[in-house]
Amino acid sequence: MDDTLTTIMKRRSIRKFTDQPVEREKLQQLLEAAMAAPSAMNAQPWEFVVVTEKAVMDKFRHALMFAKMNAPAAICVLGSNRMQKGKAGDKFWVQDCSAASENILLAATALGLGSVWIGVHPLTIFSWQVSNILNLPEGVTPLNLIYIGYPAETKEVRTQYEEARVQWGPFPPGEKSKRSKKPAKKDEIILDESTDEHSDQ
Ligand SMILES: Cc1cc2nc3c(=O)[nH]c(=O)nc-3n(C[C@H](O)[C@H](O)[C@H](O)COP(=O)(O)O)c2cc1C
Numbered sequence: 149m150d151d152t153l154t155t156i157m158k159r160r161s162i163r164k165f166t167d168q169p170v171e172r173e174k175l176q177q178l179l180e181a182a183m184a185a186p187s188a189m190n191a192q193p194w195e196f197v198v199v200t201e202k203a204v205m206d207k208f209r210h211a212l213m214f215a216k217m218n219a220p221a222a223i224c225v226l227g228s229n230r231m232q233k234g235k236a237g238d239k240f241w242v243q244d245c246s247a248a249s250e251n252i253l254l255a256a257t258a259l260g261l262g263s264v265w266i267g268v269h270p271l272t273i274f275s276w277q278v279s280n281i282l283n284l285p286e287g288v289t290p291l292n293l294i295y296i297g298y299p300a301e302t303k304e305v306r307t308q309y310e311e312a313r314v315q316w317g318p319f320p321p322g323e324k325s326k327r328s329k330k331p332a333k334k335d336e337i338i339l340d341e342s343t344d345e346h347s348d349q
Contacts, residue, residue: 155258157305162262163217165297169200170221174259178223178296181255187244193237194245197224197282204281208266208293211277215266219295224278225249227269230287242269245291252294262299268292 175198182196199205199222208215208222225248227241237244249265256263268274268290278290 154305155254157307159253159257159263160303160306161264162297162299162301162303163264163295164300165217165219165262165295166300167220168298170261170296170298174261175200175221175223175296177259178252178255178261181251182223182225182248185244185247185251187237187247188240189234189236191232191234191237191240191244193228193232193241194248195226195228195231195288197226197284198222199224199282207281208278211281212266212268212274212293215293215295217264217295219264219297221296222266223252223294223296224268224282225252225291225294226284226288227291228288230285241289242291249292249294252296256294256296260298261296262301263294263296266293266295 179196179198182194183192187193199208200220202220205219205222209217225245227237227245229237229241232238232241253263253265268278269292275290278284278293282290284290
């Protein structure tokens with residue numbers, strides 16, 4: 149199997165970590181993988197906070213009910229209004245930052261690290277807690293925390309493929325459509341005169 153596909157199947161949420169710190173070069177590689185992600189109109193509406201201080205990790209563990217794991221490091225993926233390179237980020241920042249997040253998870257797997265996505269956005273209480281702990285400035289919104297460390301547990305390599313979830317080709321006609329009225333075009337299209345369509349820069 150292709151190496152990339154193996155990495156995809158190997159990526160699992162790791163929630164037990166050794167005490168070994170994560171090397172700065174590896175964290176750097178994760179950030180480079182994150183910023184290689186696709187984004188709508190290449191707006192790159194993201195920033196990242198890297199945390200390795202135990203005192204700050206302890207604050208996350210204390211404040212967030214689903215973030216108790218003993219990871220030595222975390223990357224907080226931020227939607228960034230202030231750094232985005234086009235207004236497409238206003239609408240698509242969650243998807244864009246999720247693509248960056250998945251790149252971090254996959255790169256971590258490829259580097260022999262364990263990781264787990266801790267959901268923050270859109271839960272306002274988690275968002276508020278993370279914003280306070282990290283002193284986040286105006287113009288950024290935390291999407292998640294990605295806990296990172298050397299794994300102290302192993303998990304099965306797997307797909308979760310289910311044939312029943314796949315429709316090859318359109319659904320057959322007949323079933324009365326539940327779609328609402330056709331939306332007005334102007335509601336759907338991102339208006340950003342400064343951006344040259346989907347240009348490949
Ligand atoms: C948006 C999102 C939020 C998640 N939040 C948490 C979380 O707060 N805590 C946690 O332990 N895992 C969290 N996870 C990880 C999921 O529980 C995990 O991906 C899922 O159970 C499938 O397992 P796998 O990652 O090993 O394939 C989250 C995953 C996503 C995509």
